[in-house]
Amino acid sequence: MNERGKSGFILIVVVLAMMMVGVVQADEVSEIEQDIETYQEQKQQKSRETEEANQKLEEIEAKINQAYDEFQELDEEAAKTESDIEETERDKAQTEEEISALQIKIEELEERIAERDKLLKDRVRSMYQANGSLDYVEVILGASNFSDFIERISALHSIAKQDRNLLDEHIDDQKALETAQDELEEAALRLENQIEELADxxxxxxxQLKEKEDIVANLEEQKIDTENFIVSNEEEMAIVESQEAAAKEELEQAKARQQSAQGGSGALQWPTPGRTVTSSYGPRTHPVHGTEGFHYGIDISRNGGTTITAAEEGTVIGARYMSGYGNTILISHAIGNQTVTTLYAHLASIDVKQGQRVSRGEKIGVMGTTGVSTGIHLHFEVHEGGWNGQKSNSVNPLNYLN
Ligand SMILES: [Zn+2]
Known part of the structure; x- marks a missing residue:
């Protein structure tokens, strides 16, 4: 390979390497962007799940409340049934007492009936057997006359009849009492049945209460599970959120790396040793006036040093105090086939004079905070063509800086 071939080959390698750096960083950015998308999907999923769980929780709580209401109703019903049973048992006991009382009366009557029956039989027997077996006949035959005879017979009959009537009355009483007792026993039986039904x-x-208790216990368990799910889901959500925030941070850094790797045209050299841009080119709120406006240059911080150097070889076309800018240097350069003007503002001191030729990287001044400024920094502008009051030729200096 000859010299020209060699340098051509090196150029191709350099260009390819630069392209690859760009490709690699583009991939990194899109990978992080994909991660962020995944985190956002996860967040949506989690918040859907939490929402569903909250809804489920509400349903469970409604069911628990309903179960407690039913529980209370059943409890009241149970208490009422218990008092019904007690009342019925009291009724039954009273009925049984009445039955016993009747039983005593019946027994008394039975005794009286037996006595009366015996008396009647004795009386009849005595009619036949007074002083022997023919007493009745003798009473009748002992009559002195017919009238006496009739009288004797009817006396005997009337005594027997009185006894008979009394006996019949007693028997009727006993029957009535027995009927009453039967009725009471039936009533007692009915009460007994009633008690059994109430007990059932x-x-x-x-x-049912037991079943309700089981249902409530189950619901309470579901409630705890759901609450735990919500808590852990919210914890996971917080982790996903911080992962997302970290990924966004990484994305910013990756984009910045990509930006600096792509860089500007490299036609200009950074005018300060430090390359920290604290305010970029573009629309912004003015740091001193607070008005919405446009930043026609970039602000570079003092970090790294305060020496200001020429961005490219050229001619100093301005070196003086300017309104707003403070101590300012303007240099005109020929880059390619066009004129580019650089401007350095807020300087503490100016080391060059108007009309002076400067070389690339030559010290031209010291960073300061003159003019409208919030602290020591360099305000640096690049104009394609000459500088004008409207700054209509201004471009982003980063397009030119390496
Ligand atoms: Zn500025």
């Missing part, structure tokens, strides 16, 4: 009802209610 109570058992049923208690079973």
């Amino acid at each position: 009802l109570l058992e049923d209610i208690e079973q």
Whole structure:
């Protein structure tokens, strides 16, 4: 390979390397952008899940409240049934007491009936057996006359009849009492059945209460699970959010790296040793006046040093105090086939004179804060063509700086 071939080859390699740097950084940016998108999707997913869980939680709480209401109703029903049972048991006990009282009366009557029956039988027997087996006949035959005879017979009959009537009355009384007792026993049986039914009802209610308790316990468990899910989901959300914030930071840095790697045309040299831009070219709020405006240059911080050097070889066309700019130097350069003007403002001191030729990188002054300025920095402008009051030729200096 000859010299020309060699340098051509080197140029191609350099250009390819520069292109690759750009490609690699473009990939890094798009990768981070993809990550951010993923985080945003995750966040959306999480907030959907949290929203759903909150809705579920509301539903569970409504169900729990309803279950508690039903629980209370059943509890009241159980208490009422219990008092019904008690009342019925009291009724039954009273009925049983009445039955016992009747039983005693019946027994008394039975005794009286037995006595009366015996008396009647004795009386009849005595009619036949007074002083022997023919007493009745003798009483009748002992009559002195017919009238006496009739009297004797009817006396005997009337005594027997009275006894008979009393006996019949007693028997009627006993029957009535027995009927009353039967009725009371039936009533007692009905009360007993009623108690059994109430007991069944109570058992049923208690079973329902038990079921409700299980339902509530289950719901409470679901509620805790859902609440835990919401909390952990919110914690995960916070992590995703910080990951997203970190990725955004990385993206800014990657973009800045890409920007600086792409750089400007390299036609101009940085006018300060430090290359920290504190305010970029473009629209901004004025740091002193607070008005919306346009920043026609870049501000470079004092970090790295305060020596100001010429960005390119050229002729000093201005070196004086200017309104707003403070101590200012303007240099005209020929770059390619056009004129480019650079401007250095707010200088502490000016080391060159108007009309002077300066070389690239030559010291021309010292950084300061003269004019309208908030602190020591260099305000640096680049104009394609000459400088004018409207700054209509201004361009972003970064397009030219290497
Ligand atoms: Zn500025």
